[in-house]
Amino acid sequence: MAATSSSAQEPRSRDADRSQQTILLAARDEFALYGLAGARVDRIAERADINKRLIYYYFKSKDDLFLAVLENTYADIRAAEQKLHLDEMDPVEAIRELVSFTWHYYLEHPEFISLLNSENQHNAAHLKKSSRIQEMNSPLVQMLDTVLERGRRQALFRAGIDPIQLYISIASICYFYLSNNQTLSTIFGRDLRAPKAMAQRLSHMTDMVLGYVMH
Amino acid sequence: MAATSSSAQEPRSRDADRSQQTILLAARDEFALYGLAGARVDRIAERADINKRLIYYYFKSKDDLFLAVLENTYADIRAAEQKLHLDEMDPVEAIRELVSFTWHYYLEHPEFISLLNSENQHNAAHLKKSSRIQEMNSPLVQMLDTVLERGRRQALFRAGIDPIQLYISIASICYFYLSNNQTLSTIFGRDLRAPKAMAQRLSHMTDMVLGYVMH
Amino acid sequence: MAATSSSAQEPRSRDADRSQQTILLAARDEFALYGLAGARVDRIAERADINKRLIYYYFKSKDDLFLAVLENTYADIRAAEQKLHLDEMDPVEAIRELVSFTWHYYLEHPEFISLLNSENQHNAAHLKKSSRIQEMNSPLVQMLDTVLERGRRQALFRAGIDPIQLYISIASICYFYLSNNQTLSTIFGRDLRAPKAMAQRLSHMTDMVLGYVMH
């Protein structure tokens, strides 16, 4: 009965927006838990506590729903990245912060990892169709470039570092440890989710990245 | 590349080992392509050109078949690792070789990545049931530990490096780049599969790992 | 004979109650004819002239459907028993009527016998899960107890008759003759379904029960 999300002009029922949002959240959880193929539209309806038909009313198909979820997910992480302002920090501190942010973001958003895995299994077929996502160019790479440049000028960092390669590497070491945690723990017979192991991991990753950029 | 068991050329049939092997290969491809949930037993039978019923005759269920494929896959990479003999090499060269091997192995075995992604999505439920796999404790970790120790004694490497953390990091940077290639390429608007990008990647990873271990 | 819910003549469809009822009837026939294991869901759908999927929509599984049929079947016989009002009749007449009712009910409801045989083969596994049925405690036993008591007070019946034992015995002699009719006829080389044999049977049973209770 008061000011919620819905932008401005179009007086589309608040309920409509709310239903869509509810569906998106439920779908996100379902897709994250079971992947695209394993997810069940029935279960999404159940989670959202709405009629299944409504899902088809708002989103055309399961695939389109998946894309919508993906778009939402990307929008979220991009928004979070925006708030980092790495370019205003001391270069070394900025790198440290970037590793930490990435690590914690993935940690707190397991659905991000899961959804990306699903999407990659499908060769990014959904993303490729989405104009919205392709516009959301990661501003982080820009920021990172600035940081690297400043570090180099202060003779802290080595020259010639490709920000995208570095960004991917940082993402890698955070992402893989979490995404493959279960198989790794099983193979190595070691609980890689234990608090101590987690702390060591963050420290190891930070060392690794700084060891690379600084020299 | 030779040497199977069966007597001569009779058109398949009546060779249990061969049938099982054929099924496993077909299943590996199908699971790699579509994931566990997306894979179709019918399609596996088609690929293997055998009666679908035979799949259930030898492997009890789709899940058990998936586990068998996983076990095979792990056995393969472990066998390949064994042949590296890193502990007989110069420490720096050994690390370089390990990165290169991992990179190329993943590159040539996309099914490895795909299968592991599937298994992790299922919280390693299959692997956890397997006694065989838990025994295949990577001797690579042993090897890697030896390499690190020798490097440290030759004052080349820094002390206190956890071989498992290092192994995971090496795996990470290789794995993630390939596994998430499609979404990354789409997001960054850059073909990360292009030969030049691939070469740069290997070089970047090697630098990164050596930069970390060498100090 | 008359009075269903739905509005008019449109060809089935969109009437949940009706669909469920149709399925139940078709299932009853199929289960009665082939037993639980021998019954085919496909055939039930055919008999009911509805989409097979609908069976699973309303009843979760073949077993659940079987239970629903059983519950219905028990409800029917209990309802019929209620209408007898044995306790308002002369005691001897009441017993005679009970035997006759039981005999004719089984005769006209062969599915009752068949379904119970199936259920007993499964150790009453379905019934044991049903809360509904355990509540349908036969009021007939109550009625029967009243009849026996009144007969005893009028010095017609002997004392100490357990109504449940008596009820089971009455059911036995009716049920077994019909349920095992085919094997008995074959073994004895005598058509036990012939009208004359049937009439003799009812007479024999009535004599037997009265001979027992009266003395």
Next chain:
Amino acid sequence: MAATSSSAQEPRSRDADRSQQTILLAARDEFALYGLAGARVDRIAERADINKRLIYYYFKSKDDLFLAVLENTYADIRAAEQKLHLDEMDPVEAIRELVSFTWHYYLEHPEFISLLNSENQHNAAHLKKSSRIQEMNSPLVQMLDTVLERGRRQALFRAGIDPIQLYISIASICYFYLSNNQTLSTIFGRDLRAPKAMAQRLSHMTDMVLGYVMH
């Protein structure tokens, strides 16, 4: 290594006879437990610890095997009945013994009940094809007739009792109580298998039958 069953002349391998016997026993258990439709040929082979193919070698099909089991079962009960020699006993005692024998035989041979139920569900289709079984005309009926006649001549029993009707009634009250025990216990909320209930049942049945024949 010594005198077993196999008749005389034909020197058919002892193993062959033994295999067939093993299969029959395993099949009897399986059919008794699951009915004809629910029984699994694989499970019979497992129970018998022989190769499934052998079942088809000795018995042509599942149905033929079922018939063989039925024939065996009937042969067993007929043999047991032969040993009663009711016609040499006091008439009242003979009836008492017959009830007791029937009760205990069914009790100790639950497979008899189960197999007959299956066969009746199939309208005695197997029995009707078997010449062997139709020859095994129950000598018990003969015996029973003699007993009834002697009882009548001693003025103990009433006249005009049909031995087959009586036989069926005795079978009924024993059979039904055991065959439908599970549903009855569930419906009445009373453990009809409890030792005390069982003793009461035998007593009740004896009273009932004697009450009828004696007058």
Next chain:
DNA sequence: CATGAATGAGGTTTCATTCAT
């Protein structure tokens, strides 16, 4: 805006039975 009813296609699995040795 919202919903219960309905469906065709196809999923995994099971079955009795036969083939080839």
Next chain:
DNA sequence: GATGAATGAAACCTCATTCAT
């Protein structure tokens, strides 16, 4: 006499989706 390998048909059940209101 005995057996492991193989199969076609069909079983139960599930799925994304649409119909009718």
